[in-house]
Amino acid sequence: MLRSLDIxxxxxxxxxxxxxxxxxxxxxxxTGAGKSILLDALGFVLGWRGRAELxxxxxxxxxxxxxxxxxxxxxxxxxxxxxxxxxxDELILRRVNTADGRKTAFVNDRRVSGEVLxxxxxxxxxxxxxxxxxxxxxxxxxxxxxxxxxxxxxxxxRRAWAAARVARAALAEAEAALAAARAEEDFLRHAVAELDKxxxxxxxxxxxxxxRRAMQxxxxxRADVARxxxxxxxxxxxxxxxxxxRWLEGAADRAEGALEAxxxxxxxxxxxxxxxxxxxxxxxxxxxxxxxxxxxxEERLFAIRALxxxxxxxxxxxxxxxxxxxxxxxxxxxxxxxIGALQRAVAEAEAAWTAEAARLTAARVEAAAxxxxxxxxxxxxxxxxxxxxxxxxxRGEAGPExxxxxxxxxxxxxxxxxxxxxxxxxxxxxxRFLLALKVCLTGQAEGLTMIFDEIDRGVGGATADAVGRRxxxxxxxxxxxxxxxxxxxxxxxxxxxxxxxxxxxxxxxxTVLPLSAAERVEEIARxxxxxxxSDAAREAARALLG
Numbered sequence: 001m002l003r004s005l006d007i008x009x010x011x012x013x014x015x016x017x018x019x020x021x022x023x024x025x026x027x028x029x030x031t032g033a034g035k036s037i038l039l040d041a042l043g044f045v046l047g048w049r050g051r052a053e054l055x056x057x058x059x060x061x062x063x064x065x066x067x068x069x070x071x072x073x074x075x076x077x078x079x080x081x082x083x084x085x086x087x088x089d090e091l092i093l094r095r096v097n098t099a100d101g102r103k104t105a106f107v108n109d110r111r112v113s114g115e116v117l118x119x120x121x122x123x124x125x126x127x128x129x130x131x132x133x134x135x136x137x138x139x140x141x142x143x144x145x146x147x148x149x150x151x152x153x154x155x156x157x158r159r160a161w162a163a164a165r166v167a168r169a170a171l172a173e174a175e176a177a178l179a180a181a182r183a184e185e186d187f188l189r190h191a192v193a194e195l196d197k198x199x200x201x202x203x204x205x206x207x208x209x210x211x212r213r214a215m216q217x218x219x220x221x222r223a224d225v226a227r228x229x230x231x232x233x234x235x236x237x238x239x240x241x242x243x244x245x246r247w248l249e250g251a252a253d254r255a256e257g258a259l260e261a262x263x264x265x266x267x268x269x270x271x272x273x274x275x276x277x278x279x280x281x282x283x284x285x286x287x288x289x290x291x292x293x294x295x296x297x298e299e300r301l302f303a304i305r306a307l308x309x310x311x312x313x314x315x316x317x318x319x320x321x322x323x324x325x326x327x328x329x330x331x332x333x334x335x336x337x338x339i340g341a342l343q344r345a346v347a348e349a350e351a352a353w354t355a356e357a358a359r360l361t362a363a364r365v366e367a368a369a370x371x372x373x374x375x376x377x378x379x380x381x382x383x384x385x386x387x388x389x390x391x392x393x394x395r396g397e398a399g400p401e402x403x404x405x406x407x408x409x410x411x412x413x414x415x416x417x418x419x420x421x422x423x424x425x426x427x428x429x430x431x432r433f434l435l436a437l438k439v440c441l442t443g444q445a446e447g448l449t450m451i452f453d454e455i456d457r458g459v460g461g462a463t464a465d466a467v468g469r470r471x472x473x474x475x476x477x478x479x480x481x482x483x484x485x486x487x488x489x490x491x492x493x494x495x496x497x498x499x500x501x502x503x504x505x506x507x508x509x510x511t512v513l514p515l516s517a518a519e520r521v522e523e524i525a526r527x528x529x530x531x532x533x534s535d536a537a538r539e540a541a542r543a544l545l546g
Contacts, residue, residue: 001068004067006064010054016512024480028523029498038499039451070087084110126451128451128455136437139420146364146368162400174342215293249263374440390409472492475494491541528540
């Protein structure tokens with residue numbers, strides 16, 4: 001509920017504080033007194049689009065502050081939480097407009113953007129009037145209004161739509177993957193066959209490279225080892241030592257023991273030479289490389305390296321790479337079966353959403369009929385018994401809340417063509433249509449302030465009284481603020497203010513005055529009779545006030 005509105009230096013208002021109450025609040029005054037300025041100021045502090053310049057001439061800045069009571073569970077709490085602002089029982093909105101056009105907004109003394117103000121305003125204030133493009137006249141909101149009237153629970157439809165969307169996304173992803181796999185099927189099959197045929201193992205490339213180097217080294221040293229073996233054999237050193245032994249043994253008897261030690265040393269040398277010869281022979285046997293073996297090693301080594309370069313992986317990673325290709329090939333081979341399962345899942349999810357959408361359509365059609373009957377009952381006292389209001393439920397774009405499009409249509413006279421509410425009704429008729437619709441659609445509206453801007457324009461007498469009584473009915477569950485020229489409406493207000501213009505030091509200013517019981521009589525009498533207030537008008541005013 002809007003508790004107070006404080007305005008400083010806005011248009012022709014210098015300083016004004018308006019303390020509002022629960023129930024029906026009425027604002028009256030002569031045409032041009034500045035009633036619309038109050039709504040401009042309220043729209044400004046709520047972040048609504050409005051006049052570009054609001055600062056009073058000669059002032060450095062204009063400022064508007066609105067204070068709202070905020071009950072527990074109000075939708076504004078969620079907006080405050082998202083903005084990181086601690087919620088309290090009192091919500092204070094303040095917005096400043098400097099003379100150079102800069103605008104600054106605050107919520108509970110925390111600076112915020114205009115978007116935050118507008119988000120808060122959605123649950124705080126509703127404005128209704130002949131140019132009401134934010135509420136009942138906006139066809140985009142008609143389905144939500146009908147759903148609220150019907151008390152529909154949309155959660156099952158939203159879940160079904162989300163499930164169908166997930167299923168469709170999974171199918172699309174699988175189909176894309178399958179199409180990509182099919183595009184590279186020839187490559188996959190050739191690459192897997194090539195890798196399977198070679199069957200490289202981790203570490204094999206390094207082992208083959210080491211073996212190849214050893215075999216290549218053997219070719220280079222084998223000739224030297226063979227020549228060394230020849231020098232150690234019976235045709236070389238061994239033969240020379242044995243000849244030396246024979247010559248020395250023949251001379252030993254005459255050398256009186258001087259050759260015994262040399263002969264012993266030569267014996268030992270022959271033994272060592274035999275061992276050396278055996279070792280060299282063994283080495284030579286190991287160096288005996290078959291050219292075909294070297295060629296086979298080199299061929300496999302080069303094949304592994306070439307395949308690694310071809311696929312852009314390390315030689316030791318070829319095995320894992322091959323496993324990945326096999327997996328993709330298996331997915332391709334099993335793809336049709338997987339696609340079929342996903343297609344069935346999509347069909348089931350879409351069938352579930354279709355069932356929910358059909359349920360919502362049936363509920364909306366039934367609620368539309370009830371709303372049409374309720375509107376007919378409301379229009380009769382408003383002297384529009386010949387008008388026909390109809391809620392059109394037609395096929396619309398599918399979405400999480402069904403596939404219906406809802407439009408409020410009217411025909412002002414029997415046999416006349418019907419059309420959208422904002423296209424067919426004239427100014428006075430439109431005001432009464434909006435009021436009747438609001439009465440039918442409004443249930444409990446705790447914490448909501450509804451503003452009706454001259455919604456009673458063009459009506460009088462019993463019709464104006466019917467308008468006022470419906471506004472009074474709305475004020476039983478929500479705060480209602482009405483700008484009116486109708487004495488019948490003004491007389492039903494729980495709180496009454498008069499908007500006046502005055503000239504101070506050559507400057508025109510607007511102000512708002514709360515009216516006492518006696519002042520209300522005078523104001524309503526003025527509304528009844530005009531500039532000259534007669535005793536008869538005062539009596540009529542007292543009668544209206546009851």
